[in-house]
Amino acid sequence: MRKFTEKKLLVATHNAGKLAEMRALLTPYGVEVIGAAETALAEPVETEDNFVGNARIKARSAVEATGLPALSDDSGISVDALNGAPGVYTADWAETGNGRDFAMAMQRTWNELEAVQAAEPRNAQFRCTLVLMWPDGHDEVFEGVLPGRVVWPPRGAEGHGYDPIFMPDGHEVTLGEMSADQKNSLSHRALAVSQMIETCFA
Template sequence: MRRFEGQRLLIATHNAGKLDEMRALLAPRGIEVIGAAEAGLSEPVETEDNFVGNARIKARAAVSATGLPALSDDSGISIDALDGAPGVYTADWAETGNGRDFGMAMQRTWDELEAISAPEPRNAQFRCTLVLMWPDGHDEVFEGVLPGRVVWPPRGAEGHGYDPIFMPESHELTLGEMSADQKNTLSHRARAVAKMMAGSFA
């Protein structure tokens, strides 16, 4: 596994919530984090049907545009009763044509579960795939999974995306009710980052 020796890392995301989360997780290493929007990058079209493929598309586009090493994230919620949906299409369920509406996406999720009378607990997993790519095209892949269940109605105004309807296993709060510090100790992204730190940043 290749070690990361640089001091600057481009985070290939336009999602402010993800960027803040990654910045907090990487801060202890003294690494300067630059977001895709700060670098003036456009969002590449994600054409793969899996998290790794889409993460590679984003990392490769960022590296090509800036010459900096890049860290990309493709993540989403997979719900057992919906055969893993929305999965890689998690963000697509929130698209309106005028930005993303995750309230609408959460409602759709619940409506689809109700339509099939999915039994409780409505088990799900938040999944995160990180791709760390160097300017020479080499990459390392790290995956994190947070098991839990979908609950209704949405609870909490913290976090982002589907956090208010996801309750992690062995917890009584949704991710939307947890502080950023609480979430960053257990999230799927934190778990993927921990693997990356133990590998390329060890």
């Protein structure tokens, strides 16, 4: 495992929320965090069928474009009874041509579970894969998995994406019903980030 000793890190995301979260987590370690928008970084085409592969594509594209070490992530929800779908296509299921409609994506998920008459509990996992890549091509991979189940109808107006239909194991509320602090303390992304910090930054 390689320690991160550089002073600057490019977080390969155009998501302002993710960028702010990473900046808050890494600033205590003396790292200046910059985002994709600050470098006019284009979003590469994700051609892999797994989270690690797509995260690597994003990290490599960012490193090659800027010469800086880069952090990327790929994440989504995998439903057991749907053979892991939507998985890497989690965001694609919400695409409409005019932006993303996650209400439509959640409805599709439930319809497909009904179509295969999936037994309860309808187990699923939120997965997050982080790839931290250096300019010499070396990378470290971290994966966070939050197990739970799909419930219906959607519950809660907090969070985003598929949160209102996902109930984490050990809880009686969905991610959509949790406060941001509560969700962030147990999320798949929090698990992956804590592994990365412990391994490469602490």
